[in-house]
Amino acid sequence: MRHPIDPKIDCVFKALLGAETNRALLIHFLNAILGSELPAPITSVEILNPYNEREFLDDKLSIVDVKARDDSGQLYQIEIQLLIYRDLPARISYGWADLYSSQLSSGEPYTKLKPTYAIWLLAEDLLTDSDVYLHDFRLRDASGRCLVAHGGIWLAELNKFHAELVQNEQERWLKFFKDGSKLDSDALPPWMHTPEMEQAMSTLEGFSEKDRAYHAYQARQNYLRQQASIQEELDDRRAEIEQARLRLEHAQAVVEQAQADAEQAQATAEQAQASAEQERAAKEDALAEIERLKAQLRGPKTD
DSSP states (O other): OOSOOOTTSHHHHHHHHHSGGGHHHHHHHHHHHHGGGSSSOOOOEEESSOOOHHHHHTTOOOOOSEEEEETTOOEEEEEEEOOOOTTHHHHHHHHHHHHHHTTOOTTOOGGGOOOEEEEEEESSOSOTTOOOSEEEEOSBOTTOOBSOOOEEEEEEEGGGOOOSSOOSHHHHHHHHHHHGGGOOTTSOOGGGOSHHHHHHHHHHHHHHHOHHHHHHHHHHHHHHHHHHHHHHHHHHHHHHHHHHHHHHHHHHHHHHHHHHHHHHHHHHHHHHHHHHHHHHHHHHHHHHHHHHHHHHHHOOOOO
């Protein structure tokens, strides 16, 4: 290739798995990622939102995920995500739920619902408390009992994938997406010498060798870099706001504590004053009693 092409750039990703000419790649990818989860290997799919090169080159391609349906009616959504942000888990969940619920029209029975699978390839770490690179989320309780076997959400965190020797097709695809930008079509490593990987490399070469396609790829890459910069700036701003909020809460807590201490001191002073007044009144009563007793001891006055 004349130029290195990153398969994680969304437009390239869509061309790899969402083009009609690469339908075999999509089938191979789905079987590789989902594996034994499927009741039977996928042999045919209909791409519901196919990649259109002309639309992409005219900068009109806005939907960059891949949606497909197999012969049994099962639905699939595949998406690449370069940036991790706060609301991404909600977006992932909503996307699966939206595709799952789209199967029914008004009045149709729930028996028409088919399993729906969402596969997300993440360039950055989302689940930072785990070193596992592949996760599946399904409707199950704490003991693993499944509520309904209707697919789920698969997350592949590419940054955590470190296999040097490819053991299976799943690892082959993950390694391709992670290291694809470093590949040289004239000197491919052994793990790339399969019909599927050679077809994938041919798609990358198409972006590299066609001037217009490469310039469009660069434009998309620059746009994603800008988005990354904007996201980083937003994250910094949120962090600054959070720090300011914490400082304000600390200052408020200090003021409230000082106010509480002042109120306590005032209450203590008032209590001391009340005690002093009680002591003075008791002393006055005692003095008055003494005077009364003295008067009694002196007896009545005589003429």
